Structures are given as structure tokens and as C-alpha cells.
Amino acid sequence: MSDFTELTTDPIDITSVARRVVPSECGATVTLDGYARRFTKDKQTGETRETDYLVYEAYEPMAVREMQKLVEQAKAEFEISNVGIVHRLGKLEIGETSVVISVSAPHRRAAFTACEWLIKELKRTVPIWKKEVYADGEVWVEGESALKP
Amino acid sequence: MSDFTELTTDPIDITSVARRVVPSECGATVTLDGYARRFTKDKQTGETRETDYLVYEAYEPMAVREMQKLVEQAKAEFEISNVGIVHRLGKLEIGETSVVISVSAPHRRAAFTACEWLIKELKRTVPIWKKEVYADGEVWVEGESALKP
Amino acid sequence: MKVNVLFFGVTADIIGVRELELTAEEPTTAGSIINQLSRQHPALANHKLLIAINEEYADANTVLNDGDELALFTAVSGG
Amino acid sequence: MKVNVLFFGVTADIIGVRELELTAEEPTTAGSIINQLSRQHPALANHKLLIAINEEYADANTVLNDGDELALFTAVSGG
Numbered sequence: 001m002s003d004f005t006e007l008t009t010d011p012i013d014i015t016s017v018a019r020r021v022v023p024s025e026c027g028a029t030v031t032l033d034g035y036a037r038r039f040t041k042d043k044q045t046g047e048t049r050e051t052d053y054l055v056y057e058a059y060e061p062m063a064v065r066e067m068q069k070l071v072e073q074a075k076a077e078f079e080i081s082n083v084g085i086v087h088r089l090g091k092l093e094i095g096e097t098s099v100v101i102s103v104s105a106p107h108r109r110a111a112f113t114a115c116e117w118l119i120k121e122l123k124r125t126v127p128i129w130k131k132e133v134y135a136d137g138e139v140w141v142e143g144e145s146a147l148k149p
Numbered sequence: 150m151s152d153f154t155e156l157t158t159d160p161i162d163i164t165s166v167a168r169r170v171v172p173s174e175c176g177a178t179v180t181l182d183g184y185a186r187r188f189t190k191d192k193q194t195g196e197t198r199e200t201d202y203l204v205y206e207a208y209e210p211m212a213v214r215e216m217q218k219l220v221e222q223a224k225a226e227f228e229i230s231n232v233g234i235v236h237r238l239g240k241l242e243i244g245e246t247s248v249v250i251s252v253s254a255p256h257r258r259a260a261f262t263a264c265e266w267l268i269k270e271l272k273r274t275v276p277i278w279k280k281e282v283y284a285d286g287e288v289w290v291e292g293e294s295a296l297k298p
Numbered sequence: 299m300k301v302n303v304l305f306f307g308v309t310a311d312i313i314g315v316r317e318l319e320l321t322a323e324e325p326t327t328a329g330s331i332i333n334q335l336s337r338q339h340p341a342l343a344n345h346k347l348l349i350a351i352n353e354e355y356a357d358a359n360t361v362l363n364d365g366d367e368l369a370l371f372t373a374v375s376g377g
Numbered sequence: 378m379k380v381n382v383l384f385f386g387v388t389a390d391i392i393g394v395r396e397l398e399l400t401a402e403e404p405t406t407a408g409s410i411i412n413q414l415s416r417q418h419p420a421l422a423n424h425k426l427l428i429a430i431n432e433e434y435a436d437a438n439t440v441l442n443d444g445d446e447l448a449l450f451t452a453v454s455g456g
Contacts, residue, residue: 013164014163014164014167014180015162015163015164018163018180018182019244022184022244026186027183027186028181028182028183028268029181029182029183029184030179030180030181030264031163031167031179031180031181031182032177032178032179032180032257032261033167033177033178033180034176034177034178034456035171035178037175037176056455057385057386058385058455059383059385059429059432059448059450061432062429062432062433062448063455065432087455087456095168095171098455098456099455099456108181108265108268109265112181112261112264112265115179115261116257116258116261119177119257119456122455122456123453123454123455123456124453125434125453126453126455127385127427127429127448127450127453127455128453128454128455128456129385129386129387129450129451129453129454129455130454130455130456131386140386140387140390140451140454141454142387142424142425142451142452142454143451143452143453143454144452183377205376206306206307207306207376208304208306208350208353208369208371210353211350211353211354211369212376214353236376236377247376247377248376248377268377271376271377272374272375272376272377273374274355274374275374275376276306276348276350276369276371276374276376277374277375277376277377278306278307278308278371278372278374278375278376279375279376280307289307289308289311289372289375290375291308291345291346291372291373291375292372292373292374292375293373
């Protein structure tokens with residue numbers, strides 16, 4: 001019944017994240033989930049590579065602080081009730097959930113808008129990195145974001 | 150790995166709905182879930198009533214057809230991969246999930262837009278009705294929609 | 299001709315059954331069936347009714363054919 | 378003064394450790410620490426680095442204080 005921002009090395013259950021942000025007066029929950037993809041297109045070469053598994057690593061205390069800041073900003077900016085963000089760390093098999101962001105709101109419009117804003121900002125500011133491991137090597141993915149404005 | 154539209158009297162697991170729409174090339178899934186609320190504000194009187202439980206009823210074959218039409222329209226209009234819609238029927242206790250709409254897409258923007266469009270249209274066109282049962286009575290909720298345009 | 303009429307939620311409560319087989323003169327519109335039912339069940343007139351014929355939305359002026367399935371219900375409230 | 382420097386992902390791979398305690402003359406900026414590390418580990422210069430001081434984003438001109446925790450990492454890629 002309140003906000004939460006967590007890092008976990010355990011599998012993430014989407015349902016339980018979505019349910020934990022539900023206050024009794026709310027009408028809708030919008031949930032974004034990201035997951036480990038089998039195929040990734042290389043932005044430079046355009047080639048598609050098959051991923052074996054992923055590894056996520058975080059600057060943990062700062063990542064939690066940045067996620068909490070995002071929750072505070074979202075609640076100040078949008079008419080929403082509660083926000084839950086859980087990001088998985090460690091090794092993820094293909095298809096496993098890497099991140100879940102659930103937003104509850106009296107009106108679903110605000111929940112959609114806030115959820116979309118939160119994932120965009122999380123990918124830009126929260127110090128978490130993804131390593132893609134292929135049959136023939138591995139690479140730390142570098143984000144597209146510039147320094148924080 | 151494909152689209153589905155279902156009515157069920159069983160509890161809905163959000164995770165399994167979200168996962169069933171995930172193709173291996175996709176990057177994001179956006180999921181809307183609606184659920185049985187404890188408190189409802191009466192639109193005429195402004196009073197808040199406490200609901201004991203809900204009952205959903207459908208014109209089942211037409212409801213499935215209308216949901217399938219929405220999926221076809223969404224896939225024609227938005228750059229999305231798969232859509233899953235599951236609506237629960239029968240008696241729902243407070244907090245139980247009534248509807249889940251999951252949309253997967255290569256780019257999350259389209260998933261958000263399509264998911265929001267789908268729940269709006271479902272509430273307007275799909276022949277399903279909700280009965281709210283209170284301590285002192287019950288009422289079939291009438292939607293706000295006019296006839297289908 | 300015969301028309302099968304289905305009711306849901308509010309309309310099922312008013313009519314007291316979920317399904318009726320009606321016999322009507324041709325041509326008959328959905329609207330004339332509603333009028334006929336409203337005379338027997340005045341509460342029906344308190345609600346804005348939606349109409350579906352053979353599982354597709356239709357309007358009150360639609361002429362019915364023998365064997366059609368006509369569904370009468372109030373504005374939907376799923377979700 | 379002493380500064381604790383943390384590395385993650387790409388930077389940890391290049392430096393070969395996840396944490397270093399550096400001794401520096403005052404005043405020292407985050408940028409000068411990066412320059413010093415880049416001389417020993419030229420691969421660091423191939424990457425655009427983000428800087429955090431005591432768990433807050435900062436820029437290269439920020440002057441460090443004794444005991445600060447400086448984190449150096451490439452653009453984040455969570456989600």
C-alpha cells in the first residue's frame with residue numbers, strides 16, 4: 001500500500017509488484033515490464049545477435065536513491081497514488097523479467113503517463129548496467145544518455 | 150506467442166498474461182490491470198459506498214468477437230507485436246483482477262499508446278456488465294458510452 | 299417470423315428471463331420489439347438500451363429477419 | 378587527501394578492480410582523477426564517463442574532499 005524501490009537477485013513476479021501498489025480507492029494499475037531478449041540488433045552493424053543470458057550490475061545504494069528520486073518526482077508531477085519499481089540484478093536467463101514498474105492511479109491516464117515517464121528516466125539516470133553474453137563473447141551495453149542534465 | 154482474447158471465471162495471473170504476448174524480438178510489455186475496488190464514489194451523490202464483491206456478466210460470444218476486433222484494430226493502427234486480453238466473469242472478491250490487457254512492442258511508446266486505447270475501447274464496446282454488491286443492496290453499473298459510433 | 303431475444307444485467311432483471319423467443323409480423327424492426335417489451339415491462343423505458351443483432355451492434359431501425367438473435371442491454375461496464 | 382574510487386561494468390573491466398583508494402593533492406577535481414587513471418589505463422579514454430560523488434551525479438570540474446566516494450561509469454543501461 002505504499003511506494004517501493006528495490007533491487008533483487010531473485011526472480012520478479014509481475015503480479016505481486018502490480019498488487020502492492022494498489023490502494024483501495026484506485027481504479028487502474030499500469031505495469032511496464034522489461035525482460036531479457038533472445039535477439040538484439042546491433043545499432044552500428046544492423047546485425048542481429050543471439051543472446052545466451054544477461055548480467056545486470058548496479059551501484060546499489062545510488063541506484064536505490066535515484067529510483068526513489070524518480071518516484072518522488074513522478075508523484076509530484078502526475079496524479080498518481082503509488083509507484084513500485086523492482087529491478088533485478090545478477091544473471092538473467094532469456095525471458096526473465098529485468099524490471100517492473102507499476103503505477104496505480106484513480107484515473108488510468110495518469111498511470112499510463114507516469115509509468116512511461118518512469119521507465120524513460122530509469123533508463124537514463126539509474127546506475128545499472130547490462131552485460132549481454134553471447135556464444136562468442138560478451139559486451140557491457142552502454143546507454144544512449146548523456147550526463148544527467 | 151500470439152494474440153488472445155479470453156473470458157474466464159478463474160482468477161487471472163497478470164504475469165502469465167504479460168508473458169504470453171512476448172515475442173523474442175520485443176523490448177517491452179505494457180500491462181493494464183483493473184481490479185475489484187473496495188470503495189466506489191457515486192457519480193450522482195458523491196457519496197462513497199463500500200462494495201462487498203462484484204459480479205461480471207457477458208454476452209460471451211459477442212464479447213469475444215468485440216475483443217478480437219479491438220485486437221485487430223490495435224494491430225492495424227499501432228506498431229505492436231502481440232496483444233492479450235483476459236476478462237474475468239462471475240463473482241470477484243475485492244482486490245481480485247477483473248481485466249488484464251498486455252501489449253508487447255519493439256518500442257515501448259507504441260505499447261503504452263495501444264494499451265491505453267484498448268482499455269478505453271473495451272470499456273466502451275465490449276458487452277460485459279458489472280454488478281456491485283453492497284451490504285444493503287446491489288446495482289448493475291451502466292457505462293457512460295453512447296451507442297457504438 | 300421468430301426472433302430470439304437475449305437480455306443481460308439490467309435488462310435480464312427487468313424482463314425476468316435471460317432469453318425470450320418472440321413471434322412477430324414482418325417487417326419488424328429492433329425498435330418495435332423494444333416498444334412491445336416496454337409496454338409489458340415499463341421499467342425498460344428508464345434505461346438507454348444498446349442493440350446487437352447476431353452479435354453485432356445495430357440500431358433501432360434495423361429490420362429483423364426470421365431466426366435473428368436480438369440482444370438488448372444497457373451501456374457496457376466491463377473493465 | 379584520500380578518495381575512494383568505485384568502478385562498474387566497463388570501467389571495472391578496464392581498471393581490473395571494482396574499488397581503488399587514491400591519494401591526491403588538494404585541490405583535486407573528478408576530472409583530474411579521470412586523467413590520472415586514463416594514463417595508466419588508456420582504454421578508459423575510449424568511453425564517455427559519467428561521474429558520481431557520494432552517490433550523486435556530478436561533473437568533471439567538481440572539487441573533491443577528503444573521504445569522498447567517487448564513482449566512474451559509462452552511460453547506464455538498466456531497464
